[in-house]
Amino acid sequence: MKTLVESIAKELIDAESHQYSVAPLTERYSELSVSDAYQIQLEVIDNKIREGHEVIGKKVGLTSAAMQQMLGVDEPDYGHLLDYMKVADGEKVKISDFISPKVEAEIGFILERDLVGPNVNYLDVLMATKYVVPTIEIIDSRITDWKIKLVDTVADNGSSARVVIGNKLSTIEGFDLRSQGMLFYKNDELVGTGAGAAALGHPAQAVAWLANKLHEFGIHLKAGELILPGALSCAISVNEGDTISAHFGHLGTVSVTFE
Numbered sequence: 333m334k335t336l337v338e339s340i341a342k343e344l345i346d347a348e349s350h351q352y353s354v355a356p357l358t359e360r361y362s363e364l365s366v367s368d369a370y371q372i373q374l375e376v377i378d379n380k381i382r383e384g385h386e387v388i389g390k391k392v393g394l395t396s397a398a399m400q401q402m403l404g405v406d407e408p409d410y411g412h413l414l415d416y417m418k419v420a421d422g423e424k425v426k427i428s429d430f431i432s433p434k435v436e437a438e439i440g441f442i443l444e445r446d447l448v449g450p451n452v453n454y455l456d457v458l459m460a461t462k463y464v465v466p467t468i469e470i471i472d473s474r475i476t477d478w479k480i481k482l483v484d485t486v487a488d489n490g491s492s493a494r495v496v497i498g499n500k501l502s503t504i505e506g507f508d509l510r511s512q513g514m515l516f517y518k519n520d521e522l523v524g525t526g527a528g529a530a531a532l533g534h535p536a537q538a539v540a541w542l543a544n545k546l547h548e549f550g551i552h553l554k555a556g557e558l559i560l561p562g563a564l565s566c567a568i569s570v571n572e573g574d575t576i577s578a579h580f581g582h583l584g585t586v587s588v589t590f591e
């Protein structure tokens with residue numbers, strides 16, 4: 333199994349580096365379990381760290397009914413966020429850096445304290461949170477045509493590609509993140525609306541789910557990390573020239589342009 337994990341990890345790293353996709357792993361290796369897929373993801377991340385990259389946070393995805401229905405997967409996935417994925421608010425990114433990019437609007441959590449599963453609940457998450465921040469996650473799939481099952485996306489680092497981080501950091505006092513609204517625009521067109529509750533009922537609940545899930549692999553969420561709890565509405569495909577913005581009321585706005 334070690335050789336298979338290493339060779340699939342290499343395949344996914346090469347696909348990401350050279351912007352091509354590979355056939356679904358689940359069609360080629362029906363024996364792979366979710367736990368094997370996570371070992372592949374960890375091998376990808378170890379390789380990136382050996383190349384000099386740093387982990388800046390983690391993501392959980394497929395936490396909303398909208399995303400689960402869109403991709404036909406009925407459980408959350410998860411992945412690592414690396415330093416090269418960070419994009420500043422308003423920045424331009426090159427569409428040619430991606431294979432089949434989609435964008436999502438999420439409430440990012442910046443942790444003040446470690447969160448170690450099991451038994452983490454949403455209140456533990458709120459107490460460990462330093463700031464929340466508006467984000468746009470750019471997801472991309474190294475699996476052809478997004479034909480992913482849970483094993484495919486977990487092996488492929490939760491389909492992570494970039495995260496655009498808003499400039500406004502807010503403490504959570506006085507905010508009900510469940511009812512926090514979000515308007516999602518592609519150019520001047522409203523392409524999605526959502527509320528915090530879309531992510532497993534409360535975005536902090538999605539972060540708690542991740543802390544408990546990662547405990548199974550001896551991994552925890554660390555102070556200073558950015559944690560993405562999942563999209564609040566459907567992911568939107570993007571093309572060259574598109575400007576995407578997500579508006580989160582008092583929490584602020586974040587945007588990115590594809591050139």
Ligand SMILES: C[C@H](O)CC(=O)C(=O)O
Nearest residue numbers: 393394399490491562563
């Ligand atoms: C496949 C992705 O993990 C989906 C995602 O990022 C999300 O639902 O959020």
